[in-house]
Amino acid sequence: MFDKIIGNEQIIETLVKSVNQDKTSHSYLFLGIQGIGKKLIAEEFAKMLLCIEQSKYCNKCKSCIEFNTNNNPDYIYIEPDGNNIKIEQIRKMQKNIQEKPIISSKKVYIINDADLMTREAQNCLLKTLEEPPKFATIILIGSNDTAFLPTIKSRCTILHFNKIKDDELQKYLKENYNISNISKNIIEIFQGSIGKALYLKDKQENYQILENLIEDINKKNLIDIINQYEILYNSKEEIEDMLDYLNIILLRKSKQEYLYTNCINIVEDTKRRLKQNANYDMSIDNMLFNIWEELIERNGNIN
Numbered sequence: 555m556f557d558k559i560i561g562n563e564q565i566i567e568t569l570v571k572s573v574n575q576d577k578t579s580h581s582y583l584f585l586g587i588q589g590i591g592k593k594l595i596a597e598e599f600a601k602m603l604l605c606i607e608q609s610k611y612c613n614k615c616k617s618c619i620e621f622n623t624n625n626n627p628d629y630i631y632i633e634p635d636g637n638n639i640k641i642e643q644i645r646k647m648q649k650n651i652q653e654k655p656i657i658s659s660k661k662v663y664i665i666n667d668a669d670l671m672t673r674e675a676q677n678c679l680l681k682t683l684e685e686p687p688k689f690a691t692i693i694l695i696g697s698n699d700t701a702f703l704p705t706i707k708s709r710c711t712i713l714h715f716n717k718i719k720d721d722e723l724q725k726y727l728k729e730n731y732n733i734s735n736i737s738k739n740i741i742e743i744f745q746g747s748i749g750k751a752l753y754l755k756d757k758q759e760n761y762q763i764l765e766n767l768i769e770d771i772n773k774k775n776l777i778d779i780i781n782q783y784e785i786l787y788n789s790k791e792e793i794e795d796m797l798d799y800l801n802i803i804l805l806r807k808s809k810q811e812y813l814y815t816n817c818i819n820i821v822e823d824t825k826r827r828l829k830q831n832a833n834y835d836m837s838i839d840n841m842l843f844n845i846w847e848e849l850i851e852r853n854g855n856i857n
Contacts (some may be wrong), residue, residue: 555598555611559591560726560748561718568713569599573610578603579711580686583668583702584695586715589749593666595715596693600662603691604628617657628655632665639671644678651682651690662691669696676703683709717746727751739765739806743799750795757792760785761799768803768817771846779842786838793828797821813848820844 556566572578584592602610604617604626612618620626630650632643647663655661665671671679683706686692694710696702720741726748727733740761744751763785771779789796801821808814824841828834 555602555613556595559594559598560722561591562595562715565713565715566595569595570602573599573602578691580688580690581683581692581710582694583707583710583712584693584715585699585712586697587717587745587747588697589747589751590715590718591748592695592715593664596664596666596695600629600664600691600693603660603662604658606658620657626657628658628661630661630663632663634667634670637670639665639668639675641672641674641678644671644675644682648678648682651687655689660689660691661687662693664693664695666695668694669698669701671701673703676706680705680709718748719746720744723748723751739799739802742802743795760789760796764796764799765803768800768807771842771849776843776846779846780839783842786842787835790834793834794825797825816848817845820848 556570559566582596584596586592601618601621604621605612606615606617613622617626617628621629630647632639632647635643651661651663665679680703683692694702694706699707723741723744723746724734724736727736736758740758743761763783767779767783774782786793786796801818804814804818804821808818820841824837827837
């Protein structure tokens, strides 16, 4: 069941062992950055728990077949309604959880992006976590540990997911997408997340433009820079990743010349401004100008 998932083998082994030994918990909290397979592993774990064959790996019983077609009545998936998970969603779950399983001997509830639960929703869920039905397993999935109430965490078995190793990411992209020419800088921006890798794999050209920006910025005048690097102005939805990539390049260059360290601070200040809803275009203008001014001082003039 887990054969197509890469990374976090130890967690998978722990979950499989707990099922085989009938020592599963009533509630789990899967924690780790976005895109490292938490949801995929939770779904395979749920499928294993619900399997009605003794082997727990059959993939052909009524429970498994209906799970594969999203029709298993003993499996309930909850995700944010808009920007968060509301108390009404948890109340609906609490009503459903009292009903006995239909196909399997268990029922499984996955709450994805559970760190987006409102405080009211978490307090409501707490009542269920304190006294869950014997047949129920609840799996919370989140990336922000601090968003959960301590009382929620204290009632869950917490599993911390690790970032996927760079060589495993490269192997996955090569075997599944025939991509093998990814630079070390771009691999680093993936941050060990296969989700981010899949999202960014087709944007290598954009990131090469950013790399050229840092290489050439002290050789051009400011107007040319602003005109040539429209990619920054047109990437509002992806700007955080792009600014992170700029800093990866700047950090590597700062190891050779300290001046680039100041540029990292400029990029970080831009990220803070954007998070505070500062004017987008003006923030990018200021960042390019300040980096250009910082680097131009190194040569004293434009080459």
